[in-house]
Amino acid sequence: xxxxxxxxxxxxxxxxxxxxxxxxxxxxxQSLTFSEKFFPEELKRQMDRIVQQLSGGGSEPERRQPAxxxxxxxxxxxxxxxxxxxxxxxxxRLGCPDCYTFLAAELDSCSGAQEEDDAEQETAQxxxxxxxxxxxxxxxxxxxxRAVEREDYELAAHLRDQIKAFENNQNPTEGNHQA
Amino acid sequence: xxxxxxxxKQAPEHMLEPGDFQDTLQGILIRVVRNLPGAPFxxxxxxxxxxxxxxxxxxxxxxxxxxxxxxxxxxxxxLGFNDRQRLLLLNLISPCLSARQEGCHLxxxxxxxxxxxxxxxxxxVVHHFLRKAGKHGADGRLPDLPKAVDELCKxxxxxxxxxxxxxxxxxxxxxxxxxxxxxxxxxxxHLPALNFANMTGQVTKxxxxxxxxxSPYYADGHDDTGNRFMLYTVPGPDEMPGEMAAHFSxxxxxxxxxxxxxxxxxxxxxxxxxxxxxxxxxxxxxxxRRLSVKEMRDAFSMLRLATVLGVIEWECGAEAFIRTLNRxxxxxxxxxxxxxxEEAAPRALADGCRAFLQSTxxxxxxxxx
Numbered sequence: 001x002x003x004x005x006x007x008x009x010x011x012x013x014x015x016x017x018x019x020x021x022x023x024x025x026x027x028x029x030q031s032l033t034f035s036e037k038f039f040p041e042e043l044k045r046q047m048d049r050i051v052q053q054l055s056g057g058g059s060e061p062e063r064r065q066p067a068x069x070x071x072x073x074x075x076x077x078x079x080x081x082x083x084x085x086x087x088x089x090x091x092x093r094l095g096c097p098d099c100y101t102f103l104a105a106e107l108d109s110c111s112g113a114q115e116e117d118d119a120e121q122e123t124a125q126x127x128x129x130x131x132x133x134x135x136x137x138x139x140x141x142x143x144x145x146r147a148v149e150r151e152d153y154e155l156a157a158h159l160r161d162q163i164k165a166f167e168n169n170q171n172p173t174e175g176n177h178q179a
Numbered sequence: 180x181x182x183x184x185x186x187x188k189q190a191p192e193h194m195l196e197p198g199d200f201q202d203t204l205q206g207i208l209i210r211v212v213r214n215l216p217g218a219p220f221x222x223x224x225x226x227x228x229x230x231x232x233x234x235x236x237x238x239x240x241x242x243x244x245x246x247x248x249x250x251x252x253x254x255x256x257x258l259g260f261n262d263r264q265r266l267l268l269l270n271l272i273s274p275c276l277s278a279r280q281e282g283c284h285l286x287x288x289x290x291x292x293x294x295x296x297x298x299x300x301x302x303x304v305v306h307h308f309l310r311k312a313g314k315h316g317a318d319g320r321l322p323d324l325p326k327a328v329d330e331l332c333k334x335x336x337x338x339x340x341x342x343x344x345x346x347x348x349x350x351x352x353x354x355x356x357x358x359x360x361x362x363x364x365x366x367x368x369h370l371p372a373l374n375f376a377n378m379t380g381q382v383t384k385x386x387x388x389x390x391x392x393x394s395p396y397y398a399d400g401h402d403d404t405g406n407r408f409m410l411y412t413v414p415g416p417d418e419m420p421g422e423m424a425a426h427f428s429x430x431x432x433x434x435x436x437x438x439x440x441x442x443x444x445x446x447x448x449x450x451x452x453x454x455x456x457x458x459x460x461x462x463x464x465x466x467x468r469r470l471s472v473k474e475m476r477d478a479f480s481m482l483r484l485a486t487v488l489g490v491i492e493w494e495c496g497a498e499a500f501i502r503t504l505n506r507x508x509x510x511x512x513x514x515x516x517x518x519x520x521e522e523a524a525p526r527a528l529a530d531g532c533r534a535f536l537q538s539t540x541x542x543x544x545x546x547x548x
Binding site for chain 1: 215
């Protein structure tokens, strides 16, 4: 892929091979995080870092020296392929089969954190899920609001119709039971 | 050594035959991934290390019985853009490998039912298309999937030692979440009735509850192109390949039976919606002067449905007609994908469809009610 960067009106272009681009999260535009999309300064900082890393030349993935967290024995890069934990967090992939051995503890902590996040999300979803109760205009409106916020327009249209029917008949579910 | 022109000359048999369960199940694909120990995964490797992996794997692959009768073999830079497009259309390469270059290799068996891809997402990726149950398909039997998976894994695992985690009893892959048996199953399904009845959303939810996924077959931005869908297992550590295959077979069968049930329901519907759709499709193919590939695929899907439902009877017989239709669809799509004149392509597509329909004797059965 080709990276074009304009800094202070000066344009620089760089050709990245598939591996370099992928390893830096540039292969797929969808891989940009929310903050990178909506806070371009953050994206620019990342781009600057990439350009700096690549200024040494070469199109192959950069091999950093195995690193350890200062003052501890924790290994943060695989000594075989020099894949780092940061690379893993960015791409979700590992560099070689030996990464499983050398980064095992750190991988566990990463996946543990991910599981906790997932569990929290599930709990939040459960809490926010509408309970089986008789619908009212108020809770239908709340649901409509949430549907619009997450751009689920199909559901939103359905809820809008339900609210209209509710307001007209005062009881939208009665018709369904009778039918 | 098989030549590329031979490989591309005609579509593989499994893509032409009418599917099982009245043209519902087009085929099953078994995907097996393995990695070599001590070598970076392809996504993090240099061209040099990819070449080294290829040097270790390529001499071993011809030992697999699937490649015993000879194979086509190429390193990716040897394949041009049009070759890759045609291979993609014929399911003879994965989209991931088709975008790769040095150190990445493709092997296609003589029968074109097995592919070995070196340095795709993993070091070795093998795709094996299970030929349809064929003679058995008529009574609704599926191929023996657990046995086929077991045999393919044995043929691969005997070749060399792969990256294996003895503690977790799993093959290691570049994506930690996908470590496990390294086996993934795909079923290629033709579901025109479920799609017509707007039931694909329900199907998606139902298969998700069964820990499977379903997605449109053609990833070209149109969700329902050609009414073709792909049901697939989620790779991971959960199940043994045999259990997974048995579970998968059961879901495929239930889905196919559901499709057949909806077809019958649509046929009996007093509103004649399905007859209306088939008639409109037929008229469009006979008179259209410009067609997109999506329109052609949608229309061909309706013709296949009309054929198995007996709405259109072809003098050559249903099976021969579907084979010809499938071949024509692939040829026209390939011609369109590689056409240099983008303006002329939709016209050529419409002309091809019209000429085919006019030259194939048939009877259109109008419902009595």
